[in-house]
Ligand SMILES: Nc1ncnc2c1ncn2[C@@H]1O[C@H](COP(=O)(O)OP(=O)(O)OP(=O)(O)O)[C@@H](O)[C@H]1O
């Protein structure tokens with residue numbers, strides 16, 4: 001297959017506070033794309049490369065100040081972009097990432113209170129990639145790599161906390177109080193408001209099947225998947 005015959009890559013991210021219920025829907029989305037004949041790169045942040053997974057362990061378990069947290073998250077992201085996301089998009093894969101930059105704005109920005117504008121600067125620096133060079137002059141929004149679509153699982157912090165009590169031993173973030181997650185949820189809402197064309201809000205405070213129906217509707221409305229593979 002020549003480069004011009006390759007399908008266009010799709011970059012899809014899932015976001016939400018801890019316990020919002022993303023996991024099973026990410027797997028189901030990946031399977032639906034595979035069933036439609038697409039190659040899928042399924043990945044996560046922080047993580048997705050050996051180096052970024054080491055940084056993930058530090059971010060999730062070691063105490064550090066908010067700037068350090070932001071830098072660690074963006075360092076992991078840069079490696080992930082260069083090593084995994086950009087090559088997969090260039091191959092025409094559907095890249096599905098469990099979290100991306102919106103999480104840094106939500107957790108380090110809204111949750112920890114780190115300066116939003118400085119996060120914007122780091123985003124511009126880290127997500128500039130050769131494949132998009134030159135596009136920014138006419139379309140500033142196209143100057144950096146951003147997801148084509150972000151599926152945001154919106155769930156009240158109290159409901160997420162209830163779901164997580166029986167789920168697992170908490171990491172550094174999961175151990176935070178409800179007020180932290182209420183702030184994080186506000187951070188996601190702020191990001192969604194700033195980029196409504198990129199975000200699809202899912203009401204996650206309902207049954208798994210009703211949540212899946214919303215996800216399926218979004219993917220179908222994009223024209224990426226047909227009802228047959230979304231059942
Ligand atoms: N719609 C739902 N109703 C009730 N419980 C749910 C629902 N969806 C998921 N759960 C349960 O809530 C818990 C958290 O779900 P899950 O691990 O999928 O969330 P997550 O968004 O992937 O969280 P994290 O980002 O922290 O990994 C799990 O125990 C899961 O079984």
Ligand SMILES: Cc1cn([C@H]2C[C@H](O)[C@@H](COP(=O)(O)O)O2)c(=O)[nH]c1=O
Pocket residue numbers: 018044045046060073098099100101103104105107108173174
């Ligand atoms: C990308 C990113 C993530 N986080 C936080 C959010 C979660 O609490 C953990 C990741 O755990 P999950 O089980 O994979 O959801 O890390 C963050 O604080 N900053 C980030 O940029």
